Amino acid sequence: MFLHIENLTKIYTVDHETLVGVDNISLSIDRGEFLSIVGHSGSGKTTLVSIIGGILKPTAGRVLLEGVDICTLDDSKLSEYRANRIGFMFQFASLLPILTAKENVLLPGIFNPGPKTDKDKIARDLLEMVGIGEKLDSYPSQLSGGQQRRVAIARALLNKPDIILADEPTGDLDEETEAEIMHLLQEINKTQGVTIILITHNLGLAGKAQKQYRMSRGQLADI
Amino acid sequence: MAQISFISVALKNLKRKTFRTGVLVFAIALLVSLLIFAISFTVSVASSLKKSSERLGADLVVVPVGARGFAEEFLLESKNTSFYMPFSIIEKVRKIEGIEALTYHTYLSSISGLCCDIMPTRIVAYNPETDFIINPWLQKSLGRPLQLGEAIAGFGTSENLGLGLLDIEATIFNNRFKIVGVLEQTGTGLDHALFMTEENLQNIIESGKSPLKKGQISIIFTKLKKGLDPDFVGRILEGEIPEVDVVARSDMGEKFISTLADINKIFLLTTILASVLTTFLVWAIFSAIANERSKEIGIMRALGAKESHIVRLYLIEVLVLGLLGSIIGVLAGTYLSALLAGSFSLLKNISAGLTVNQQAVIAMVGLLVGTTICVTGAMMPINRIKKMEPLLVIKEE
Numbered sequence: 345m346f347l348h349i350e351n352l353t354k355i356y357t358v359d360h361e362t363l364v365g366v367d368n369i370s371l372s373i374d375r376g377e378f379l380s381i382v383g384h385s386g387s388g389k390t391t392l393v394s395i396i397g398g399i400l401k402p403t404a405g406r407v408l409l410e411g412v413d414i415c416t417l418d419d420s421k422l423s424e425y426r427a428n429r430i431g432f433m434f435q436f437a438s439l440l441p442i443l444t445a446k447e448n449v450l451l452p453g454i455f456n457p458g459p460k461t462d463k464d465k466i467a468r469d470l471l472e473m474v475g476i477g478e479k480l481d482s483y484p485s486q487l488s489g490g491q492q493r494r495v496a497i498a499r500a501l502l503n504k505p506d507i508i509l510a511d512e513p514t515g516d517l518d519e520e521t522e523a524e525i526m527h528l529l530q531e532i533n534k535t536q537g538v539t540i541i542l543i544t545h546n547l548g549l550a551g552k553a554q555k556q557y558r559m560s561r562g563q564l565a566d567i
Numbered sequence: 568m569a570q571i572s573f574i575s576v577a578l579k580n581l582k583r584k585t586f587r588t589g590v591l592v593f594a595i596a597l598l599v600s601l602l603i604f605a606i607s608f609t610v611s612v613a614s615s616l617k618k619s620s621e622r623l624g625a626d627l628v629v630v631p632v633g634a635r636g637f638a639e640e641f642l643l644e645s646k647n648t649s650f651y652m653p654f655s656i657i658e659k660v661r662k663i664e665g666i667e668a669l670t671y672h673t674y675l676s677s678i679s680g681l682c683c684d685i686m687p688t689r690i691v692a693y694n695p696e697t698d699f700i701i702n703p704w705l706q707k708s709l710g711r712p713l714q715l716g717e718a719i720a721g722f723g724t725s726e727n728l729g730l731g732l733l734d735i736e737a738t739i740f741n742n743r744f745k746i747v748g749v750l751e752q753t754g755t756g757l758d759h760a761l762f763m764t765e766e767n768l769q770n771i772i773e774s775g776k777s778p779l780k781k782g783q784i785s786i787i788f789t790k791l792k793k794g795l796d797p798d799f800v801g802r803i804l805e806g807e808i809p810e811v812d813v814v815a816r817s818d819m820g821e822k823f824i825s826t827l828a829d830i831n832k833i834f835l836l837t838t839i840l841a842s843v844l845t846t847f848l849v850w851a852i853f854s855a856i857a858n859e860r861s862k863e864i865g866i867m868r869a870l871g872a873k874e875s876h877i878v879r880l881y882l883i884e885v886l887v888l889g890l891l892g893s894i895i896g897v898l899a900g901t902y903l904s905a906l907l908a909g910s911f912s913l914l915k916n917i918s919a920g921l922t923v924n925q926q927a928v929i930a931m932v933g934l935l936v937g938t939t940i941c942v943t944g945a946m947m948p949i950n951r952i953k954k955m956e957p958l959l960v961i962k963e964e
């Protein structure tokens with residue numbers, strides 16, 4: 345199994361009050377799968393992908409990627425895991441305003457120097473692929489919301505990740521742009537074999553994934 | 568086109584708020600310039616005193632009782648003063664055990680009037696047979712001893728203005744003198760004197776315009792036998808000859824040194840206060856930066872940045888700020904030191920100046936202190952930045 349989630353639980357304590365973010369979830373995902381998780385705000389979707397992405401530690405349970413439990417990794421190894429195997433897309437414009445589109449795409453490269461490849465060319469090709477090859481030197485403030493999401497997709501792909509975690513990546517976009525971004529993710533999944541976990545509250549969008557799950561009060565169920 | 572790096576991202580971060588960056592650079596520059604000025608002032612006075620006393624080449628300086636201050640003013644500060652003691656003191660000093668060599672000077676101040684056609688200046692008459700102070704300087708500049716009726720100008724005398732006045736004649740106390748040359752700079756108060764051999768003094772005394780009387784000298788310079796403690800011999804000298812005061816080489820400029828110690832305390836206090844304020848300013852600004860950029864830091868962490876990457880990114884920012892401020896501070900401080908040197912009577916009267924090596928060391932100290940203070944102020948916010956939980960800061964709206 346490529347990605348195996350086992351009895352995953354996350355409990356928050358806020359002002360002496362206990363909140364269950366993720367409640368004993370188990371899930372197996374094959375390499376190259378495109379799955380979606382729908383649910384209302386506060387249902388635990390973001391908590392779940394954050395644990396899978398290694399930016400949040402669970403209270404209990406395991407996340408095994410090709411047999412390695414990422415929950416036991418130290419900060420340095422976890423950072424390497426994120427840099428090498430995960431591509432994040434967030435539910436807001438997550439580009440650094442001081443960097444151009446191309447520099448934003450190149451940003452993960454400075455944290456993961458990896459083999460000596462022409463990352464500059466890769467970044468250009470990725471921006472070309474997501475359809476904004478002419479906006480290389482534009483700053484985020486000069487790009488539309490849809491263009492910024494495309495830059496974020498290109499950035500997520502720079503280090504050739506195994507998994508893209510897209511947390512409501514089209515949340516504040518119009519329907520047309522939303523469809524374009526969704527199409528782009530499907531293409532990436534198909535052509536590059538990248539596993540995609542899409543978090544959304546839009547059932548229509550979720551229906552385009554190969555597998556769909558619903559999350560409610562920290563628990564996961566098939567749709 | 569070049570790929571991005573930690574340095575390029577840090578530089579872009581600094582450009583993001585140029586006013587804030589400018590304020591920080593200015594604050595660090597102010598601190599460093601104050602530090603550079605303080606150190607330059609202290610070191611130049613202290614080293615000038617040391618250099619002057621070393622250049623004189625005497626282990627002990629013997630002056631009339633009560634004239635110690637005048638002697639220091641004459642030798643270190645270039646002030647016109649006259650003080651005399653009987654010639655017979657020389658023999659008394661010579662008899663003290665441990666004295667290896669001695670020589671003496673007689674000091675005169677020229678006066679304005681018909682008797683002298685030079686600017687009022689200090690005249691040093693020396694014994695060419697025994698002298699070990701002027702002779703080495705003379706050998707270097709003139710290559711021969713001075714003759715009767717000849718004088719040589721110190722580097723800083725009015726006669727040396729323009730250097731075109733060599734081989735001119737001057738009237739000093741109604742006696743004609745040929746100014747045969749200019750000595751090299753010695754860094755002592757004697758740079759502002761005219762030198763002649765003591766055989767000229769008889770004619771000057773006879774002119775009746777000088778306060779000097781026959782059989783008087785001003786100062787005796789002594790060299791001690793190797794291994795003897797100057798302070799010990801000095802105490803014996805003062806005990807044996809009550810008419811004199813003795814100044815050891817290491818005690819030359821005691822008045823300056825005590826003034827300098829007080830000034831140092833003020834400088835130290837000011838620098839400490841400025842350092843604390845600058846550290847606090849850096850801390851406050853980097854705390855604000857940490858809050859402003861928390862989401863970006865969370866994003867970078869999610870993209871694979873390790874804690875050490877975040878620290879590196881912000882340390883580069885701090886180091887660039889610190890170095891830039893320190894370099895400006897070093898330049899401003901050095902310029903200020905040169906500009907204001909003339910405004911301080913303490914510096915005006917002595918041949919203060921720093922060597923290139925001393926200036927380089929002071930500049931390095933300035934760079935080091937400025938950068939260290941910047942890094943110290945930013946360390947706590949940087950430490951907080953690196954510990955931020957990525958998800959929490961990403962979700963903060």
